[in-house]
Protein backbone atom coordinates (compact mmCIF):
# COMPACT_ATOMS: atom_id res chain seq x y z
CA UNK A 76 0.00 0.00 0.00
CA UNK A 77 1.35 3.44 -0.87
CA UNK A 78 2.32 5.71 1.99
CA UNK A 79 0.92 9.19 1.69
CA UNK A 80 1.63 12.23 3.84
CA UNK A 81 -1.10 13.35 6.22
CA UNK A 82 -0.91 16.39 8.49
CA UNK A 83 -3.11 18.68 10.54
CA UNK A 84 -2.49 22.32 11.42
CA UNK A 85 -3.81 23.79 14.64
CA UNK A 86 -3.71 27.21 16.24
CA UNK A 87 -5.98 29.90 17.65
CA UNK A 88 -8.03 32.18 15.40
CA UNK A 89 -5.68 34.44 13.45
CA UNK A 90 -2.59 32.32 14.10
CA UNK A 91 -1.98 31.93 10.36
CA UNK A 92 -3.36 28.43 9.70
CA UNK A 93 -4.93 29.46 6.41
CA UNK A 94 -1.91 31.47 5.28
CA UNK A 95 0.62 28.76 6.17
CA UNK A 96 -1.57 25.99 4.75
CA UNK A 97 -1.61 27.74 1.39
CA UNK A 98 2.19 27.96 1.43
CA UNK A 99 2.54 24.29 2.36
CA UNK A 100 0.07 23.20 -0.32
CA UNK A 101 1.89 25.28 -2.91
CA UNK A 102 5.45 24.23 -1.94
CA UNK A 103 4.86 20.55 -1.25
CA UNK A 104 1.96 19.74 -3.57
CA UNK A 105 -0.39 18.63 -0.82
CA UNK A 106 -4.13 19.18 -0.88
CA UNK A 107 -5.18 21.92 1.54
CA UNK A 108 -8.41 20.77 3.18
CA UNK A 109 -10.16 23.46 5.20
CA UNK A 110 -12.92 22.44 7.59
CA UNK A 111 -14.47 25.91 7.24
CA UNK A 112 -14.64 25.46 3.44
CA UNK A 113 -16.28 22.05 3.87
CA UNK A 114 -18.84 23.58 6.22
CA UNK A 115 -19.59 26.40 3.76
CA UNK A 116 -19.88 23.94 0.84
CA UNK A 117 -22.32 21.78 2.81
CA UNK A 118 -24.37 24.82 3.76
CA UNK A 119 -24.50 25.93 0.12
CA UNK A 120 -25.47 22.41 -1.05
CA UNK A 121 -28.08 22.19 1.75
CA UNK A 122 -26.91 18.71 2.82
CA UNK A 123 -28.38 17.40 6.08
CA UNK A 124 -25.15 18.18 7.96
CA UNK A 125 -24.97 21.58 6.24
CA UNK A 126 -28.48 22.52 7.36
CA UNK A 127 -27.62 21.50 10.93
CA UNK A 128 -24.26 23.31 10.84
CA UNK A 129 -25.89 26.54 9.66
CA UNK A 130 -28.01 26.88 12.80
CA UNK A 131 -24.86 26.90 14.96
CA UNK A 132 -22.76 29.14 12.73
CA UNK A 133 -25.55 31.73 12.62
CA UNK A 134 -25.26 31.98 16.40
CA UNK A 135 -21.47 32.21 16.18
CA UNK A 136 -21.01 28.76 17.73
CA UNK A 137 -18.77 25.86 16.82
CA UNK A 138 -20.53 23.06 14.98
CA UNK A 139 -21.10 20.05 17.33
CA UNK A 140 -18.59 17.20 17.02
CA UNK A 141 -21.04 14.69 15.62
CA UNK A 142 -22.29 16.99 12.85
CA UNK A 143 -18.72 18.04 12.08
CA UNK A 144 -17.34 14.49 11.80
CA UNK A 145 -20.35 13.42 9.71
CA UNK A 146 -19.59 16.24 7.33
CA UNK A 147 -15.81 15.86 7.25
CA UNK A 148 -14.95 12.15 7.33
CA UNK A 149 -16.67 11.31 4.01
CA UNK A 150 -14.63 14.08 2.37
CA UNK A 151 -11.44 12.49 3.70
CA UNK A 152 -12.52 9.16 2.24
CA UNK A 153 -12.54 10.84 -1.18
CA UNK A 154 -8.89 11.80 -0.59
CA UNK A 155 -7.40 8.36 0.00
CA UNK A 156 -5.10 8.73 -3.05
CA UNK A 157 -3.74 12.11 -2.02
CA UNK A 158 -1.39 13.61 0.52
CA UNK A 159 -3.22 16.32 2.44
CA UNK A 160 -3.04 18.96 5.14
CA UNK A 161 -6.16 19.46 7.21
CA UNK A 162 -6.78 23.00 8.51
CA UNK A 163 -9.43 23.73 11.18
CA UNK A 164 -10.04 20.13 12.22
CA UNK A 165 -9.72 18.67 14.81
CA UNK A 166 -10.71 21.39 17.27
CA UNK A 167 -11.77 19.08 20.09
CA UNK A 168 -10.49 15.83 21.58
CA UNK A 169 -13.59 14.00 20.29
CA UNK A 170 -12.78 15.19 16.77
CA UNK A 171 -9.12 14.15 17.16
CA UNK A 172 -10.22 10.68 18.26
CA UNK A 173 -12.65 10.36 15.33
CA UNK A 174 -9.88 11.40 12.92
CA UNK A 175 -7.49 8.96 14.54
CA UNK A 176 -9.89 6.07 13.87
CA UNK A 177 -10.15 7.10 10.22
CA UNK A 178 -6.46 7.60 9.35
CA UNK A 179 -2.89 7.80 10.62
CA UNK A 180 -1.32 11.25 10.78
CA UNK A 181 2.37 11.94 10.18
CA UNK A 182 2.59 15.45 11.61
CA UNK A 183 0.48 17.81 13.75
CA UNK A 184 1.61 21.43 13.35
CA UNK A 185 0.75 23.64 16.31
CA UNK A 186 1.00 27.43 15.93
CA UNK A 187 1.69 29.29 19.16
CA UNK A 188 1.26 33.03 18.57
CA UNK A 189 1.16 35.74 21.29
CA UNK A 190 -2.26 37.16 22.19
CA UNK A 191 -1.33 40.75 21.32
CA UNK A 192 -0.27 39.65 17.83
CA UNK A 193 -3.55 37.79 17.28
CA UNK A 194 -5.59 40.80 18.36
CA UNK A 195 -3.66 43.09 16.06
CA UNK A 196 -4.00 40.74 13.07
CA UNK A 197 -7.69 40.08 13.43
CA UNK A 198 -8.41 43.77 13.77
CA UNK A 199 -7.22 44.07 10.17
CA UNK A 200 -8.82 40.85 8.87
CA UNK A 201 -11.46 41.16 6.18
CA UNK A 202 -13.17 38.21 4.57
CA UNK A 203 -15.22 37.41 1.50
CA UNK A 204 -17.92 35.22 3.09
CA UNK A 205 -19.12 33.29 -0.01
CA UNK A 206 -15.62 31.96 -0.80
CA UNK A 207 -13.92 32.18 2.61
CA UNK A 208 -11.06 34.23 1.11
CA UNK A 209 -9.17 36.10 3.83
CA UNK A 210 -7.35 39.42 3.50
CA UNK A 211 -5.34 41.48 5.92
CA UNK A 212 -5.22 45.22 5.28
CA UNK A 213 -1.49 45.26 6.19
CA UNK A 214 -0.15 41.75 5.39
CA UNK A 215 -2.07 40.75 2.23
CA UNK A 216 -4.44 43.55 1.25
CA UNK A 217 -6.93 43.20 -1.61
CA UNK A 218 -6.10 45.08 -4.80
CA UNK A 219 -8.99 47.48 -4.15
CA UNK A 220 -9.78 48.30 -0.52
CA UNK A 221 -12.91 46.52 0.73
CA UNK A 222 -13.38 44.50 -2.49
CA UNK A 223 -12.70 40.79 -3.20
CA UNK A 224 -9.97 40.40 -5.88
CA UNK A 225 -11.73 37.57 -7.71
CA UNK A 226 -15.43 38.43 -7.69
CA UNK A 227 -15.40 42.21 -7.11
CA UNK A 228 -17.88 41.67 -4.25
CA UNK A 229 -17.63 43.54 -0.92
CA UNK A 230 -15.51 42.25 1.96
CA UNK A 231 -16.76 42.21 5.55
CA UNK A 232 -15.24 42.15 9.03
CA UNK A 233 -16.51 39.33 11.25
CA UNK A 234 -18.17 40.37 14.50
CA UNK A 235 -16.11 37.86 16.45
CA UNK A 236 -12.81 39.27 15.13
CA UNK A 237 -13.39 42.39 17.27
CA UNK A 238 -10.85 42.58 20.15
CA UNK A 239 -13.52 42.19 22.91
CA UNK A 240 -14.98 39.03 21.36
CA UNK A 241 -11.55 37.71 20.56
CA UNK A 242 -10.37 37.42 24.15
CA UNK A 243 -13.29 35.13 24.98
CA UNK A 244 -12.76 33.13 21.77
CA UNK A 245 -9.10 32.64 22.60
CA UNK A 246 -9.82 31.53 26.13
CA UNK A 247 -12.28 28.99 24.80
CA UNK A 248 -9.78 27.89 22.16
CA UNK A 249 -7.11 27.22 24.80
CA UNK A 250 -9.42 25.11 26.96
CA UNK A 251 -10.62 22.99 24.09
CA UNK A 252 -7.31 22.69 22.23
CA UNK A 253 -5.18 21.64 25.22
CA UNK A 254 -6.36 17.98 25.24
CA UNK A 255 -5.89 17.82 21.45
CA UNK A 256 -2.33 19.11 21.76
CA UNK A 257 -1.64 16.60 24.54
CA UNK A 258 -3.11 13.82 22.40
CA UNK A 259 -0.70 14.53 19.51
CA UNK A 260 2.21 15.07 21.91
CA UNK A 261 1.62 11.61 23.35
CA UNK A 262 1.66 10.18 19.83
CA UNK A 263 5.04 11.88 19.20
CA UNK A 264 3.86 13.83 16.12
CA UNK A 265 3.39 17.30 17.62
CA UNK A 266 5.57 20.15 16.27
CA UNK A 267 5.01 23.56 17.87
CA UNK A 268 6.11 26.81 16.20
CA UNK A 269 6.17 30.07 18.16
CA UNK A 270 6.75 33.52 16.72
CA UNK A 271 4.95 36.76 15.96
CA UNK A 272 5.47 36.55 12.18
CA UNK A 273 4.42 33.94 9.64
CA UNK A 274 7.51 34.75 7.60
CA UNK A 275 9.71 33.72 10.57
CA UNK A 276 7.80 30.50 11.20
CA UNK A 277 7.56 29.45 7.60
CA UNK A 278 11.26 28.45 7.03
CA UNK A 279 11.10 26.18 10.11
CA UNK A 280 7.92 24.49 8.93
CA UNK A 281 9.35 24.14 5.46
CA UNK A 282 12.53 22.51 6.84
CA UNK A 283 10.50 20.10 8.96
CA UNK A 284 8.28 19.07 6.06
CA UNK A 285 11.15 18.64 3.63
CA UNK A 286 12.65 16.08 6.02
CA UNK A 287 9.32 14.20 6.10
CA UNK A 288 7.68 14.48 2.72
CA UNK A 289 10.33 13.32 0.19
CA UNK A 290 11.01 10.14 2.16
CA UNK A 291 7.35 9.31 2.39
CA UNK A 292 6.64 10.08 -1.25
CA UNK A 293 9.60 8.07 -2.48
CA UNK A 294 8.20 5.15 -0.41
CA UNK A 295 4.91 5.74 -2.18
CA UNK A 296 6.61 5.59 -5.58
CA UNK A 297 8.32 2.28 -4.68
CA UNK A 298 5.10 0.84 -3.35
CA UNK A 299 3.13 1.83 -6.43
CA UNK A 300 5.54 -0.04 -8.77
CA UNK A 301 4.76 -3.38 -7.09
Ligand SMILES: Nc1ncnc2c1ncn2[C@@H]1O[C@H](COP(=O)(O)OP(=O)(O)OP(=O)(O)O)[C@@H](O)[C@H]1O
Nearest residue numbers: 087088089110111114132136137138143163164166
Ligand atom coordinates in the same frame (compact mmCIF):
# COMPACT_ATOMS: atom_id res chain seq x y z
N1 LIG B 1 -13.51 21.52 13.48
C1 LIG B 1 -14.60 22.27 13.65
N2 LIG B 1 -15.42 22.06 14.70
C2 LIG B 1 -16.53 22.79 14.89
N3 LIG B 1 -16.91 23.80 14.09
C3 LIG B 1 -16.13 24.06 13.01
C4 LIG B 1 -14.94 23.32 12.74
N4 LIG B 1 -14.37 23.82 11.63
C5 LIG B 1 -15.15 24.82 11.22
N5 LIG B 1 -16.22 24.97 12.05
C6 LIG B 1 -17.31 25.94 11.94
O1 LIG B 1 -17.22 26.64 10.70
C7 LIG B 1 -16.97 28.05 10.92
C8 LIG B 1 -15.99 28.58 9.90
O2 LIG B 1 -14.74 27.93 10.10
P1 LIG B 1 -13.36 28.61 9.68
O3 LIG B 1 -12.29 27.69 10.13
O4 LIG B 1 -13.42 29.02 8.25
O5 LIG B 1 -13.39 30.02 10.43
P2 LIG B 1 -13.06 30.54 11.89
O6 LIG B 1 -13.78 29.82 12.97
O7 LIG B 1 -13.26 31.99 11.76
O8 LIG B 1 -11.54 30.15 12.06
P3 LIG B 1 -10.28 31.00 12.43
O9 LIG B 1 -10.77 32.22 13.13
O10 LIG B 1 -9.47 30.06 13.26
O11 LIG B 1 -9.65 31.34 11.11
C9 LIG B 1 -16.47 28.11 12.36
O12 LIG B 1 -16.67 29.36 12.95
C10 LIG B 1 -17.24 26.99 13.04
O13 LIG B 1 -18.56 27.41 13.36
Ligand SMILES: Nc1nc2c(ncn2[C@H]2C[C@H](O)[C@@H](COP(=O)(O)OP(=O)(O)O)O2)c(=O)[nH]1
Nearest residue numbers: 089090091092093094196200210211214272273
Ligand atom coordinates in the same frame (compact mmCIF):
# COMPACT_ATOMS: atom_id res chain seq x y z
N1 LIG C 1 0.80 41.20 10.07
C1 LIG C 1 0.74 39.90 9.83
N2 LIG C 1 -0.44 39.38 9.45
C2 LIG C 1 -0.46 38.04 9.19
C3 LIG C 1 0.67 37.21 9.30
N3 LIG C 1 0.31 35.94 8.98
C4 LIG C 1 -1.00 35.98 8.70
N4 LIG C 1 -1.47 37.25 8.80
C5 LIG C 1 -2.84 37.75 8.62
C6 LIG C 1 -3.67 37.13 7.52
C7 LIG C 1 -5.08 37.21 8.10
O1 LIG C 1 -5.67 38.46 7.88
C8 LIG C 1 -4.88 37.06 9.61
C9 LIG C 1 -5.09 35.65 10.13
O2 LIG C 1 -4.40 34.72 9.30
P1 LIG C 1 -5.13 33.38 8.82
O3 LIG C 1 -4.16 32.68 7.91
O4 LIG C 1 -6.51 33.69 8.32
O5 LIG C 1 -5.20 32.62 10.22
P2 LIG C 1 -6.18 31.47 10.74
O6 LIG C 1 -7.35 32.17 11.37
O7 LIG C 1 -6.53 30.63 9.53
O8 LIG C 1 -5.37 30.73 11.75
O9 LIG C 1 -3.55 37.46 9.86
C10 LIG C 1 1.91 37.82 9.70
O10 LIG C 1 2.95 37.19 9.84
N5 LIG C 1 1.87 39.15 9.95
